[in-house]
Amino acid sequence: MALMNYAQAARSALADAMRADARVVALGEDVGHGGIFGQYRGLREEFGAARVIDTPISEATIMGAAVGMALTGLRPVVEMRVVDFALCAIDEIVNQAAKNRYMFGGQGRVPLVARLPIGLWSGSAAQHSQSLESWFAHVPGLVVVAPSTPADNYSLLASAIACGDPVIYMEHKELWGLDGEVAPGQSAPLGIARLARSGSDLTLVTWSNSVHIALDAAAQAAQQGVSVEVIDLRTIWPWDREAVLESAARTGRLLVVHEAVQAAGFGAEVAATVAEELGIPVGRLGAPRIPVGYARTLENVARISAQNLLQALKDLVTGKQRGRSMVQRENEVSRR
Amino acid sequence: MQASTSAANASHGEHLLSLYRTMARIRAFENAAEEASRGSVAAFGATIDAAALVRGPLHLSTGQEAVAAGVCANLARTDYLTSTHRGHGHTLAKGADAMAMMCELFGRAAGTNKGKGGSMHIADFAVGMLGANGVVAAGIPIAVGAAHSAKIRGSDAIVACFFGDGAINRGPFLEGLNWAKIFELRVLFVCEDNRYSATTATDAMTAGEGAAARARGIGLPARTVDGNDVLAVDAAARDLVARLRAGAGPQFLHGLTYRVKGHVSVDAAAYRDQGEVANALESDPLKVAAARLTALGVTAERIAAADAAARAEIEAAVAVARAAAVPEPAEAYADVQDTGAGLWR
Numbered sequence: 001m002a003l004m005n006y007a008q009a010a011r012s013a014l015a016d017a018m019r020a021d022a023r024v025v026a027l028g029e030d031v032g033h034g035g036i037f038g039q040y041r042g043l044r045e046e047f048g049a050a051r052v053i054d055t056p057i058s059e060a061t062i063m064g065a066a067v068g069m070a071l072t073g074l075r076p077v078v079e080m081r082v083v084d085f086a087l088c089a090i091d092e093i094v095n096q097a098a099k100n101r102y103m104f105g106g107q108g109r110v111p112l113v114a115r116l117p118i119g120l121w122s123g124s125a126a127q128h129s130q131s132l133e134s135w136f137a138h139v140p141g142l143v144v145v146a147p148s149t150p151a152d153n154y155s156l157l158a159s160a161i162a163c164g165d166p167v168i169y170m171e172h173k174e175l176w177g178l179d180g181e182v183a184p185g186q187s188a189p190l191g192i193a194r195l196a197r198s199g200s201d202l203t204l205v206t207w208s209n210s211v212h213i214a215l216d217a218a219a220q221a222a223q224q225g226v227s228v229e230v231i232d233l234r235t236i237w238p239w240d241r242e243a244v245l246e247s248a249a250r251t252g253r254l255l256v257v258h259e260a261v262q263a264a265g266f267g268a269e270v271a272a273t274v275a276e277e278l279g280i281p282v283g284r285l286g287a288p289r290i291p292v293g294y295a296r297t298l299e300n301v302a303r304i305s306a307q308n309l310l311q312a313l314k315d316l317v318t319g320k321q322r323g324r325s326m327v328q329r330e331n332e333v334s335r336r
Numbered sequence: 337m338q339a340s341t342s343a344a345n346a347s348h349g350e351h352l353l354s355l356y357r358t359m360a361r362i363r364a365f366e367n368a369a370e371e372a373s374r375g376s377v378a379a380f381g382a383t384i385d386a387a388a389l390v391r392g393p394l395h396l397s398t399g400q401e402a403v404a405a406g407v408c409a410n411l412a413r414t415d416y417l418t419s420t421h422r423g424h425g426h427t428l429a430k431g432a433d434a435m436a437m438m439c440e441l442f443g444r445a446a447g448t449n450k451g452k453g454g455s456m457h458i459a460d461f462a463v464g465m466l467g468a469n470g471v472v473a474a475g476i477p478i479a480v481g482a483a484h485s486a487k488i489r490g491s492d493a494i495v496a497c498f499f500g501d502g503a504i505n506r507g508p509f510l511e512g513l514n515w516a517k518i519f520e521l522r523v524l525f526v527c528e529d530n531r532y533s534a535t536t537a538t539d540a541m542t543a544g545e546g547a548a549a550r551a552r553g554i555g556l557p558a559r560t561v562d563g564n565d566v567l568a569v570d571a572a573a574r575d576l577v578a579r580l581r582a583g584a585g586p587q588f589l590h591g592l593t594y595r596v597k598g599h600v601s602v603d604a605a606a607y608r609d610q611g612e613v614a615n616a617l618e619s620d621p622l623k624v625a626a627a628r629l630t631a632l633g634v635t636a637e638r639i640a641a642a643d644a645a646a647r648a649e650i651e652a653a654v655a656v657a658r659a660a661a662v663p664e665p666a667e668a669y670a671d672v673q674d675t676g677a678g679l680w681r
Contacts, residue, residue, distance in 0.1 A: 025488060050488055056518065058511035064477020065484055065515065071466060072416070072485040095471055096478065105449030106671035107461040143675045165673040190675050238676025 001183055007039040007176040009150040012184060013157040014040070014077060018047050021075065024161060027053040028062055028079025028115075035079060037117075037176045059085055063092035063114065067100065070110045070166075077161060083116040083170065084127045097166040098141030113160045113167045118146070119209055119259055120292060120303055121173035129292040129299075131208070131260035136168040137237040137269070143167040143190060144236040148211040150180035152234060155188035163190060170236075172209040193240035195247075199229035202253040202313055205244055205270055207233040210257050210304055217309040226317055236266055241273060248274050254282045255313050259304055262286025281319070285312045342633070349632035353642065355409055355566045356625045359401035360646035362425040363622060365434060366398045368650045369424065369441055369455070373601040382602035389658065390441045390601075394455050395422040399564075399596030402621035403528045404429040406569025407496055407589070410577045416464045416482045416495040418475035420528075421456050423468030426498050432460035438653035444660035451663040452671070464493070472533075473503035476512035476525075483521035483586075494522040494580050502533030504547050513554045516586035523586045524576055525551065529563065530595035535607050551588035563591025564621040567628065593621070 004012060018024045026040060032054035034041035044052040055062050059080065066076040080086040086093065093114065100110050118131040136144045143165050147153040153171065160167040167190075188194075196211055197218050206214045211232045218228035229247050233239055248254045254274045256267035262284055271282040287302045314320075373394040375385020397404065400422070408429035411417065419426040427437060432448060440447030441455050448460050459467035466482060469475045479497035486493045503509055504527065516523045527547040531538055544550065548558035559576065561568045569591055576587040594616035598605035605613075617623075626639050669680065 053484075056511070056514060058515060060508050061477040061480060061511035061515050064474065064508065064512075065481030068418075068466070068478040068481020068483075069485040069488075070481075071461075071478070072482045073489055074485045076481075091471055091474060092477060096469075096474060100467070101673070102671050103449065103453045103457040104459040104461070104467055105447070105452045107449070107459060108466070141673050143673065163675055165675045167675075238679045241679070 001181045004150050004182045006150045006153050006178045007037050009154040009182045010039050010157050013154045017161045023075045025051045026077045031079050059088035063089035066112045067096045070112045071108045076112045078114045080116045082128050083118050083132050086116045098139050110166045111164045113169050115169045117173050118170045119172040125294040126291040133236045134266040146170045146208040151182050154182045155186050158187040159190050191235045191238040193243040194232040196232045197230040199227040201227045203229045203247040203251045204255050205231045206257040216306040257285045261289050263289045283316045345632045349634045355405050357642045358405040360643050362401040364646040364650040366396045368654050370601045380603040394601040396597040397422045397425040400593045402566035403563045403591040406566045407573045410573045415493050418466050418479040419468040419498050427458050427465050430465045431463040435653040438657040439660050442657040445663040446660045473506035473508040476508045480512045480515050483523045496524045498526045501529040501538040517555050520585045522580045525588045527590045529592050532595045534599045548590040556588045558588035560590040563593035564619045
């Protein structure tokens with residue numbers, strides 16, 4: 001075991017993969033200079049400019065070129081800096097990388113990893129703060145991963161690079177400096193959730209930075225006599241339905257929490273599945289459907305806090321979260 | 337002197353006849369596909385016919401055969417090619433099997449893509465043909481990546497990247513050419529200029545001096561040729577490919593041709609002047625090549641035999657495609673992804 005931060009863990013996983021396999025290359029803006037978060041530091045010195053490729057600010061071609069590389073025998077790791085910039089390469093991700101294998105009848109494979117960091121980060125405002133994992137989970141052909149710890153950022157990145165499918169790999173920008181124990185050489189299977197805390201009254205499913213907020217809220221809930229089980233989903237697609245259903249069946253309640261906008265977020269998919277399969281009370285907590293504002297007061301409106309999370313899980317346990325009934329709503333409308 | 341001239345003519349004649357055969361095969365393929373696509377799609381005032389054998393949008397390269405034939409004659413099987421939504425000609429010229437291609441257009445399990453792509457996504461990776469593409473200019477970054485990969489892997493393969501005149505107004509054109517130049521990649525960019533962006537004349541939508549000038553602005557040597565003259569395309573491509581293989585960096589070929597048919601097969605292209613079409617038909621690439629063949633002493637019988645052989649090959653392909661099995665519905669779930677296969681909802 002080694003103590004590393006989240007950025008160092010990813011750097012270490014990529015370096016190990018590049019040492020083990022000459023087909024692995026990294027490309028993107030500034031990767032030759034270590035990357036703006038330091039997650040590529042030292043890689044050019046070790047592997048050279050031919051394999052750690054600084055590119056122009058050409059997102060469409062960074063991603064499209066990675067597709068061409070993957071089709072012809074390389075295993076590219078693409079840096080998009082923030083998910084918001086990857087929107088300039090959305091055709092290359094959705095129409096090219098994700099569809100290639102299928103629409104050409106299985107003639108080719110696109111084993112690439114696209115690193116699309118997500119999340120609120122130091123007053124970065126509307127175009128540098130989004131969490132768009134549900135967009136990519138919606139697209140057949142893609143795998144979507146969102147690690148929450150340094151250990152997972154090593155082991156899941158290692159698995160993503162080894163994966164034969166295109167992987168959308170979403171690190172959280174507020175986690176780069178988070179320290180933790182990492183087991184170099186270890187990979188974690190994609191599609192398998194991690195039990196972050198055991199509990200018996202409610203199952204809280206979350207991922208990425210919200211895992212840490214959830215653990216904080218769960219600790220506070222325990223002091224108030226509510227036992228919360230926290231599941232870190234880790235892989236958004238394919239998501240670990242089995243682990244979630246097993247836990248939710250045991251606790252009898254489900255709350256899904258994510259930093260992304262709640263409406264049409266991936267939490268809706270998890271909650272709907274659990275409601276369909278188990279018929280138990282389910283709830284969701286995500287951001288309001290507003291862009292992220294710059295000022296701290298505005299940014300905080302889009303942020304999930306341990307406080308509002310605690311409230312949401314208490315409401316679920318006491319049954320207060322239940323929506324207004326049809327009758328109540330009809331009464332409200334008729335009173336207008 | 338007399339003897340050596342006639343020997344040279346005979347050799348030129350044989351070379352041109354070989355290019356002519358490729359063009360005749362493409363023409364026959366396009367004609368057969370067009371015929372099978374009547375009622376393929378409800379657009380341009382056409383109505384859908386459930387019995388159409390080729391479904392969906394069918395983009396024909398009729399009249400543009402010389403660009404595909406002339407460029408691909410200079411590629412090896414191991415070289416790569418990326419194409420456009422109008423890609424049958426490139427695919428055939430690169431060496432794909434017409435029968436497997438026709439099966440694909442007919443949506444058959446025996447198609448090049450197992451019936452999953454159709455005309456717009458036709459591909460044959462076995463001959464280096466990395467795919468037609470439903471998105472204008474989308475093949476450019478992929479071509480650049482394949483060339484970058486070849487450079488990293490130490491492969492000698494070059495990449496021919498076909499796109500249309502409409503593509504030069506999309507961002508990936510600028511990005512891809514710039515990328516190929518800064519990394520000195522072995523890409524032959526081929527702008528197959530058929531003058532139309534769907535139903536709009538490209539000229540009206542394009543500022544400046546056009547494709548070749550834009551390429552030169554990014555530092556690529558660019559050459560414009562008569563894209564209906566297969567010998568001119570072939571000669572230019574031979575020279576540019578030789579430069580590529582010698583390490584002179586990416587090259588650009590601009591072939592001026594004309595889209596004889598509409599945007600898709602059911603589009604009668606009533607929006608354009610019929611005199612313009614009649615003019616263009618005067619320089620039909622097969623007609624131009626046939627006249628040149630005659631001048632080089634190739635007999636009318638041999639030209640007719642090339643046409644007949646092409647038609648026979650395509651008729652056989654149609655017969656096989658018509659009778660071939662459709663994919664089983666379960667095949668819809670194959671080749672999506674390995675991770676999470678089985679989790680469909």
